Amino acid sequence: MGHAEGMYIGLLVVAGVALLAWRWRAVKSWAERVAWRPYREAGLLVGLLILAFCVVSLLTSNSPWAATVVVPVTVWLIFCTPQTVRRLAPVAMVVGGVVGVALTASRVSAPATYAGPGQGEWASAVAARYESWRAALLLESVVFLAVGCWLMWRARAQAATSVRRPRWGLLLPLAVAGVVLLVNQQEGHAAVTAAAALAGAALLIAILFPTVSADLAAVAVAALGLFSLIDVVTPPRGVAGAFAVTPGGTPQGPLYGAIDRPVVMLAAVECGAILALGAWLLPRTIGTHAKVLLGREADAELVGRVQQLTQTRAVAVDTAAAELRRVERDLHDGAQARLVALGMSLRAAERLIPTSPQAAIALVAEARDSSSKALTELRDLVRGMYPPVLADRGLADAVQALALDTPVRTETDIDLPGWLEQPVEAACYFAIAEALTNAVKHSGGRLVQIRIRHAGRPAPGVLRIEVTDNGTGGADPANGSGLLGVERRLATFDGILAVSSPVGGPTIIVMEIPCALSSRRTSSC
Amino acid sequence: MRLVIAEDLFLLREGLVRLLEAHGFEIAAAVDSAPALLEALLEHKPDASVVDVRLPPSFTDDGLRAAIEARRQIPGLPVLVLSQYVEQLYARELLADQAGAVGYLLKDRVFNDDRFADAIRTVAAGGTVMDPEVVAKLMGRRARDEPITRLTAREREVLKLMAEGRSNSAIAQRLFISEKAVGKHSTSIFTKLDLAPSTDDNRRVLAVLAFLNS
Numbered sequence: 001m002g003h004a005e006g007m008y009i010g011l012l013v014v015a016g017v018a019l020l021a022w023r024w025r026a027v028k029s030w031a032e033r034v035a036w037r038p039y040r041e042a043g044l045l046v047g048l049l050i051l052a053f054c055v056v057s058l059l060t061s062n063s064p065w066a067a068t069v070v071v072p073v074t075v076w077l078i079f080c081t082p083q084t085v086r087r088l089a090p091v092a093m094v095v096g097g098v099v100g101v102a103l104t105a106s107r108v109s110a111p112a113t114y115a116g117p118g119q120g121e122w123a124s125a126v127a128a129r130y131e132s133w134r135a136a137l138l139l140e141s142v143v144f145l146a147v148g149c150w151l152m153w154r155a156r157a158q159a160a161t162s163v164r165r166p167r168w169g170l171l172l173p174l175a176v177a178g179v180v181l182l183v184n185q186q187e188g189h190a191a192v193t194a195a196a197a198l199a200g201a202a203l204l205i206a207i208l209f210p211t212v213s214a215d216l217a218a219v220a221v222a223a224l225g226l227f228s229l230i231d232v233v234t235p236p237r238g239v240a241g242a243f244a245v246t247p248g249g250t251p252q253g254p255l256y257g258a259i260d261r262p263v264v265m266l267a268a269v270e271c272g273a274i275l276a277l278g279a280w281l282l283p284r285t286i287g288t289h290a291k292v293l294l295g296r297e298a299d300a301e302l303v304g305r306v307q308q309l310t311q312t313r314a315v316a317v318d319t320a321a322a323e324l325r326r327v328e329r330d331l332h333d334g335a336q337a338r339l340v341a342l343g344m345s346l347r348a349a350e351r352l353i354p355t356s357p358q359a360a361i362a363l364v365a366e367a368r369d370s371s372s373k374a375l376t377e378l379r380d381l382v383r384g385m386y387p388p389v390l391a392d393r394g395l396a397d398a399v400q401a402l403a404l405d406t407p408v409r410t411e412t413d414i415d416l417p418g419w420l421e422q423p424v425e426a427a428c429y430f431a432i433a434e435a436l437t438n439a440v441k442h443s444g445g446r447l448v449q450i451r452i453r454h455a456g457r458p459a460p461g462v463l464r465i466e467v468t469d470n471g472t473g474g475a476d477p478a479n480g481s482g483l484l485g486v487e488r489r490l491a492t493f494d495g496i497l498a499v500s501s502p503v504g505g506p507t508i509i510v511m512e513i514p515c516a517l518s519s520r521r522t523s524s525c
Numbered sequence: 526m527r528l529v530i531a532e533d534l535f536l537l538r539e540g541l542v543r544l545l546e547a548h549g550f551e552i553a554a555a556v557d558s559a560p561a562l563l564e565a566l567l568e569h570k571p572d573a574s575v576v577d578v579r580l581p582p583s584f585t586d587d588g589l590r591a592a593i594e595a596r597r598q599i600p601g602l603p604v605l606v607l608s609q610y611v612e613q614l615y616a617r618e619l620l621a622d623q624a625g626a627v628g629y630l631l632k633d634r635v636f637n638d639d640r641f642a643d644a645i646r647t648v649a650a651g652g653t654v655m656d657p658e659v660v661a662k663l664m665g666r667r668a669r670d671e672p673i674t675r676l677t678a679r680e681r682e683v684l685k686l687m688a689e690g691r692s693n694s695a696i697a698q699r700l701f702i703s704e705k706a707v708g709k710h711s712t713s714i715f716t717k718l719d720l721a722p723s724t725d726d727n728r729r730v731l732a733v734l735a736f737l738n739s
Contacts, residue, residue: 368636375633379610389612392578392585401614405662 222278316492338374414452418517431486435467443471460516473505529574530555531562548642559587566595573649578608603648625730628654647690654690683710688733
């Protein structure tokens with residue numbers, strides 16, 4: 001077998017990481033859609049169990065198997081623990097990586113010195129497995145260490161809270177599947193191995209592709225746990241097989257010995273925990289869905305959606321009312337007042353014409369001036385309500401016009417092969433205008449870049465707007481109501497706003513609004 | 526001088542016709558939609574035209590599009606575009622063909638009828654007239670690393686007035702300097718903006734365009 005096993009693990013890890021990175025958005029939305037709490041709680045349980053086992057194993061023997069779990073346990077703990085603990089993620093990862101490297105490099109006892117039962121052919125097989133495990137673990141630990149260092153380096157300027165949840169924590173099921181496969185490599189049990197592998201694959205597919213329901217994932221977890229447990233604890237190679245003795249009392253089981261005992265026990269504990277996780281999940285996924293389907297319980301997703309819609313609708317109504325009040329006030333104090341003044345000037349001029357035409361001319365000039373000012377005010381008002389260039393040309397040109405009017409150099413990169421709906425267009429326009437104003441007023445940057453793209457998937461499509469400035473950063477959406485208002489306004493369209501503004505810059509504002517592009521101009525009124 | 530006028534609001538159209546006739550212009554056609562405007566421009570080939578940006582049928586920027594289309598078919602056809610608001614974007618589009626004979630003004634500028642009539646004559650003679658508001662916005666920009674920043678304050682002032690369509694003598698009067706000094710400043714502007722020697726009118730158009738593109 002030799003190094004092939006290490007290769008398997010390495011390949012599994014690489015494939016898993018690649019898959020997760022590729023489908024990360026899907027994984028995230030899946031994680032948000034399913035009730036994540038059971039995973040986290042059960043995961044915490046698994047992690048603690050394995051950690052306890054690990055510590056005991058480290059303290060009582062020279063076993064290298066403890067090292068096999070240091071890395072995944074740390075990942076799992078980070079992944080499952082609350083936010084406050086997760087802040088220590090980079091540190092924990094570095095520590096875990098160092099421990100892993102140290103253990104694999106030093107504490108593995110040389111198989112040549114092994115003097116327990118079952119020497120000879122079996123001992124050389126164990127030696128070969130040692131080598132492959134060492135290689136795999138070393139690789140794993142080094143990767144872990146590197147990622148930890150990278151995260152620490154990246155987080156140096158930012159608050160500890162901004163550390164992202166490590167994506168590959170989800171890989172533990174894969175690692176377990178790998179362990180099960182390895183244990184099974186020795187002999188027989190082909191059907192069970194295949195079933196376990198399939199269950200693991202189903203689980204991964206369910207996680208990676210959100211179209212597959214969470215129910216399938218729960219079933220897969222339970223099935224994986226059950227099959228693995230049966231496989232591990234039944235003779236001839238399981239826990240029972242490992243300790244089998246001949247009728248004469250001589251140790252006979254191939255795993256009888258100081259070295260392999262922990263790994264079998266570990267596998268059993270892991271498999272048991274996976275089974276427990278599956279059992280925990282089943283009523284929470286299939287059970288809940290069944291209740292919803294039978295009409296006994298409100299669909300939590302729909303309830304949440306209704307709440308969100310109620311909230312955003314209230315905001316939209318408030319915003320519209322406030323806007324109307326502003327327009328009314330502006331008209332009252334501005335154009336209306338000017339028109340009154342204009343009328344009065346004209347009336348006075350009318351009276352003055354017979355007696356002093358010179359004074360009348362001055363008054364008429366004043367009236368003309370007044371009408372000019374009224375027009376200017378009306379123009380500004382209209383621009384604030386619905387900018388004419390937006391009405392004429394749509395978002396792309398309106399943003400271009402905005403960029404031209406911005407005192408700081410502003411580059412636009414807009415690719416919109418169709419028209420947006422007008423309300424969405426207006427919301428986007430004012431959001432960009434606000435971001436630009438902030439960049440000009442507060443960032444101190446010399447260049448602003450606006451990038452607008454539309455993606456067709458997921459349906460109905462997503463409009464993505466990025467406004468980047470090369471200023472000093474440190475923008476906080478919670479501080480000052482501008483961006484907060486934009487966020488609320490976008491929420492009416494299920495849009496979101498994210499701000500990244502580390503001290504020292506750059507500031508990147510990203511907005512995403514789900515919306516479709518149409519080939520023709522459409523109007524809602 | 527023969528004019529074509531395009532304005533969809535009856536009162537404004539009649540007002541414009543009366544005002545311009547009082548200033549000695551001859552109105553070849555006064556139309557109320559973009560298709561009619563394009564037709565009138567191609568048919569009459571007027572000395573100048575006064576065009577509202579927003580016209581039927583779609584009530585967006587149909588007037589502007591019709592004017593640009595007419596200038597594509599008859600290069601350099603003098604067009605003065607009027608609008609309730611001014612956008613640098615539209616100004617750039619109008620000037621993009623570099624043929625000059627373009628104006629872009631706010632509708633309020635009609636109040637000052639003498640200046641308005643002058644603007645039409647400037648456009649008819651191949652000059653460019655940009656609304657002071659467009660020019661002011663351009664002047665409001667700062668911190669941009671472009672050729673325009675190489676100009677001195679006085680040269681920028683001269684360029685600003687040039688963009689508004691004023692003649693050298695008008696600029697001289699406005700800035701209280703001699704016409705010769707204005708000529709010197711404009712030569713310096715043309716050099717700094719890397720404009721190749723050609724007729725003074727054409728270089729003025731290109732200078733304004735460079736200004737807008739800055």
